[in-house]
Each structure stands twice: as C-alpha cells, then as structure tokens.
Amino acid sequence: MKKQIIFSIFLFYILFLTIVSLVTEKENRVMDNSCLYKKKEIQFAAFFPTTSPFSRSRIKNRMSQKTLLRKIQINNQSYYQQFIKKTENLIKLLHEINTGNNHYHEVLIYWQFGEQIIMEMALHNNQAYHTFLINSLTDELGIPQQKLNTIIALRKAYPVAAELPLALSWEHCEILIEINEKDKRLFYQRITEKNQWTPNELRQNIQKNIDIKTQ
Template sequence: MLSNINLILDIKNLIASAKQTAIRSVDFQRTLLYWHIGERIFNEEQDGKERANYGEYVIKYLSEQLQPEFGSGFSYRELNRYRQFYRTFPIVDSLRTQLSWTHYKSLIRINDEDKREYYIGETVKNNWSVRQMERQINSQLFERLLLSNDKESVLAVARNEAIPSNPNEIIKDPMVLEFLGLKRESAYYEKDLEQAIITHLQDFLLELGNGFSFVARQKRLHLDGDDFYVDLVFYNRILQCFVLFEIKTQKLTHEDLGQLQMYVNYFDRVEKLEHEKATIGVLLCTDKNNEVVKFSLPENNKTILASQYDLILPSEEQLLTEIRKEIENIKNE
C-alpha cells in the first residue's frame, strides 16, 4: 500500500513539474516575441531617423493596426515598452529563461546597469517571484548593501563569482521591515517587534537574504542558576555559522553590545560544532551611535554587528545620502 502512495506522489510531482516547465516555456516565448517586436520597431525608427517623431508615428500606426485584432497587449503603451525592452537588453542571448515577462517589465525601469544586473542575478539565484523581486527593488536592497560593501563584491556575489565570507556582505544596515505593518511613530515593546517578525517570518527571511534558516525564538541559556534568553537564532549555510539577533526598540547602548557578546561567546563555546565558523551577533535597533559601536568592540571585531531597522521603505535619496556619508567616513579613517 505504501508503494502505491509513493507512486501516486511521484506522478503528481512529475505532473506539477511538467506544468511549471510548460508555463515557463510559454512565458519565455512571449518574452522573445516582445523582444523581436521591439527590435523591429527600433530598426524601423533608425531607417527613418531623419524624419522628426518618426518613431512615435510608427508605434501609433502599429497600435491602430494591431490592437483591434490582438488586444491590449499591442496598445501604444505596450508597444513602446517592447521598444524599451529591446533597447535595455539588445542581446537576445542575454535573456534569462528563469525570468518572466513580468520580471522584465520591472527590470527595464531600472536605468543603472549594475543595479539591474544585480537584481537579475539575485532573482535567478534565489528564484524570486515578481512580488519578491519588486519588494527588494522598492526597499533599495542594492543601495543598502553598498553601505557596507564595494560595488564589485556585491556584483560578484550576485553573479555567483564569489561566496560571501564576511558578515558585512550579508547583514544589511539598515534593515527595512515595512512588511511588519507597524507604524514608525508608535512605541513598541521588544516582544511586540519579535512577535511581528515571527508572524512574518518568510518576509523576514527574504530581507535577511541568502542562506538563512530559522532555528529558535527566545533560546534559553542557563548559566550557573541564571537564565538568559536570545531573542532570535538563525543559521546561515553560506557562512556556516549561527546568527543571533537581539532586538532593541530604543537607541543602542554599550551594555547591549556586552550582552550580545556574552550570547555569542556561549554559542561559540557550547553550541558551535568544530567545523562551523564563529557565531555572528546582530543588534537590531531603532538608532545607533557608530562611534559607540566602534569603541565598545575590539578593534579586530568581525562577529558583532549593529543594524538599524526602519518600518517604512526608505527613499533612494536617503540611502544615497547615507552612502556618501559612509564614503566620507572611510576617507577620514
């Protein structure tokens, strides 16, 4: 009887896999169709480039001829988008079968080539849905990673040319937790924020990035009659280490760093296996003084990080300002 059940499950999985493959194949053919239409429109424009507004005329004319027969996918707006698609991705072999046309519609709005390449690489590598990719774009993930990394290392990781070895390459500062649905101006207890993260754990794992898995909440440490509790424990398979999160709903203090250091020491001496790397501790806080962090930790510290969190999506200008400040700080060191 058990073998029959397994047989049914295997066949169901084969059917589901075949359906997904067929859907991806059809969508990619649609993507290729739009690329070739964009190419044809662009080439027609170039042939008539001496005529003012010829490109606009071509698209308008095509829309009038095609939309009544083939529907809204051939409206003036959509045909213009196909032209933009071709101009953004002029090499047809560069198109990725793992990305849907809806992915590409979001990607062609990104003007910066490095930024666009990053999101393509991460979407393919992590199999992000359109919603997940757009969330990462809207939360300025690329810019936030640049706050603690150089552009080349960020792109190398996205291209699978390098494996992250430094916590700064994975842990973001700031973290954006808009998916929790909490209002920035309200006061919260640490347990409220922790509960919201657990409720939205899948979204939090997406924000954390590559290789994270959830291990425990309020992990109890019993030390000679005293009990302590680590807010959240994760494991990162890329860095091959535990990652501990302590949540603070106020400005970070040096006492907070000391407490987290104790938790990290405990995991390194009791929980960590011989082949695993040193435990990382992350203080997730509303505000921090970088100088306090710097002088509260050893000069060669690589395991304790402080990351500010925000409950709303940051603007690009806010993050660019932070990047400029970080560059100035590095120059002055």
C-alpha cells in the first residue's frame, strides 16, 4: 500500500514538473517573439525615420500646407470676383476702347482703372494676390500685362486726375510716364499740347534733350 502511495506521489511530481516545464517554455517563446517584434519595429523605424517623407509629422505638414494653399486660392478668387463686380462699368468702357468703338476720354478711363487696381492692391497687401490679380485681368480682359503695368504707372505718375494730359492721346501718355522727373514731364506735356506734336515727335524731342530753359 505504501509503495502504491509513494509511486502515485512520484508520478504526480513528475507530472507537475512536466507542466511547469511546458509553461516556462511557452513564456520563453512569448518573450522571444516580443523581443523579435520589437527588433523588427526598431529596424522599420530606422528604415523610415521620423524625418522621412512618409513620417506622420511630414504628412501632416504637407496636408496643412495644401489646406493653406487651397484657402489662399479660394480667398484670391473671392477678392478678384469682388473687384470685377466693383469695376464692372469701367471694364465695359475698357472693352469699348479695346474694340476701337470708343476713344473719347481714353486716358481718363485708363487712369481710373489704374486707380482701382492700386486701391485693390492696398486693400489686400499680398504679393501673391497682386500677381493673381494682374494675371487674371490679362486672361479675362485680354489686356497684356505690360499695358496693365503702364496703366498703373499712369496713375502713379499723375496722382491727381486734374493734372492728366487729357488733350493728348494714350500713346503720348505712354511716352510721358517714362520721364521720372515731374517738372520735366510737365514741361514736355505742355510743349506737346502747344506744338501739337505727334507721339513720334515727342519721343524724338525727348531724345534730343531739349533744354527746358530755352523754351
């Protein structure tokens, strides 16, 4: 009887050791797998560092930049549409001038449009919008950028409308605004009106550098 009890205890002990061994082996496998996973994770992170173009911060920044750019584009388009609506009557007159149907007060119309452009640029002090405005006016109205810049230059050369050379043509004005000195520009304006010079005669006399004091 005692031998049976001892043998049973021995078998139980052997079974217990076997179970403990299996559990320990399983835990070790889990630990090994965990270490292997962490190792692979570290290797992946090394292959795709945080500064890579695929990192979350970079992707987030790119999305933010795209969102900001889209917002700027929407705002620019909105500002431009408001400007077109505000200058609708002037644009109609510009169209008449461009089609050759209206040359009366041509210089004044260009001056007024130049003033509106300058006011719009001052209202939205943003170089990106300024470029967008000029490009859009060129595309929509068919006015070359160079002419738009000349229209703006006319307004800057003659801040007061009363000083405009309304008796002269637009071609005369294009030549006059090339003169930076106000007194010299006014001199050639008056002598052109007095002598009824053509634009070519005006340019030739400017190139000859007529002495103002002799006139």
